[in-house]
Amino acid sequence: MSGELTEATLRLLHQAHPSVLLVLDWDKHRASGTHTYEAFCDIVEKLVELSLTQLAQNPQTCQTRDENSLTEHVASSLRFLGFETEFDGTVGGHVDLIVRFGSLYAWLGEAKIYSSYVWLLKGYLQLSTRYSTGLPNEDRGGMLIYFKAPDVPGKMSTWKAKLESYVGKSRAPIAVTTVARPVNGLASTQDHKRTARPYRVTHFPVALHWEPEDS
Amino acid sequence: MRGLDSLKKEIISYLFSSEQADVCVQIVDMLGKYECAQLRMLTYQAFSREIRRPLADPALVLAIHFFVNTERFKLLDKHYLVLDSDLSSSFEISDEDAAEALRTGLLPLPSGEEVGNVEEHLLPYFSASRRLMEIKGTECQAN
Numbered sequence: 594m595s596g597e598l599t600e601a602t603l604r605l606l607h608q609a610h611p612s613v614l615l616v617l618d619w620d621k622h623r624a625s626g627t628h629t630y631e632a633f634c635d636i637v638e639k640l641v642e643l644s645l646t647q648l649a650q651n652p653q654t655c656q657t658r659d660e661n662s663l664t665e666h667v668a669s670s671l672r673f674l675g676f677e678t679e680f681d682g683t684v685g686g687h688v689d690l691i692v693r694f695g696s697l698y699a700w701l702g703e704a705k706i707y708s709s710y711v712w713l714l715k716g717y718l719q720l721s722t723r724y725s726t727g728l729p730n731e732d733r734g735g736m737l738i739y740f741k742a743p744d745v746p747g748k749m750s751t752w753k754a755k756l757e758s759y760v761g762k763s764r765a766p767i768a769v770t771t772v773a774r775p776v777n778g779l780a781s782t783q784d785h786k787r788t789a790r791p792y793r794v795t796h797f798p799v800a801l802h803w804e805p806e807d808s
Numbered sequence: 809m810r811g812l813d814s815l816k817k818e819i820i821s822y823l824f825s826s827e828q829a830d831v832c833v834q835i836v837d838m839l840g841k842y843e844c845a846q847l848r849m850l851t852y853q854a855f856s857r858e859i860r861r862p863l864a865d866p867a868l869v870l871a872i873h874f875f876v877n878t879e880r881f882k883l884l885d886k887h888y889l890v891l892d893s894d895l896s897s898s899f900e901i902s903d904e905d906a907a908e909a910l911r912t913g914l915l916p917l918p919s920g921e922e923v924g925n926v927e928e929h930l931l932p933y934f935s936a937s938r939r940l941m942e943i944k945g946t947e948c949q950a951n
Contacts (some may be wrong), residue, residue: 596853597851597852597853597933597934598851598853598890598931599928599929599930599931599932600853600888600926600927600928600930600931600932601925601927601928603852603863603869603932604927606863606864607869610866612866612870613866613869613870616869616870616873617873620873620876620877620886621879623877623908623910624886624903624906625907625908625910626907626911627910627911664892665824668824669823669824669826669828672822672823672878673823673826673828673829673832673870673871673874674870674873674874675870675874675876675877675878676877677872677878677879694881695906697949701916705857736941745936760831766811768910
């Protein structure tokens, strides 16, 4: 077995590949039985962010793609990373992404291309009142917000204010905070209407604006 | 091998014909080609040599784990050997004992010493899963 990699050496070799490190983390949780819903969601959300970053690194290829096509990239990444991911861009009436760990844990994702704040609000309400159950081990999700328009920080700041005013007035109070990751992202928590348990949503902005001024 | 050929088509579809699907298909081809005895201990090095991708290639490591962690395509089981305190001799460890070491962060070595740097003493390797053995047929199942 000389020259073979230990788990530690493998991590060192892939220190610049966060997706590998996250998969090894989840692998360790699974192998040792130390997995929790929080750990599952934290890893899924980091992997979603990495996948969305790949899209943002190539905005010119995203201009003609619709929500399903963009979200298919995320689904494909998550599946390759060993996370059971349901995605069907051809059928309406259900959430865009469901990431599961067997029947134990589920994380839901709703995707919207930004066209207006009303459109984003529709996505948030679909996620929080139509698709999610609010049950334990299913009470976290994400909004994947694709911005083909410029100024993501400004738009996310406005989205935060709109969420607080629209949703907070009409339903249970909502707490919305800025987060370090994803960059320019938000985390919102609101009691789920069905179960009265806190439902947490991470809002992932994806900067896809492409308008070079050199030609 | 018919079962593996249809599995490759399923994988390509499941991964939306992405580039990553190509690495997975290469691994299925390798597993199809190997004799049953060879499928009892496959190291990262073995995959790297056969697939002709360096160990530092994330796609290689991720594709191997795809076959460990994806229930629908579970062709591999992951196990460990233990490197003793001299870091040169290795010994078998049961999956249960390896899990215990990963859970507690403490690993008793064959030399009697107990170490806390568990991951520096665990050498991962892979073996054919029950599903792969079934696909490979009676020869593998008899062994």
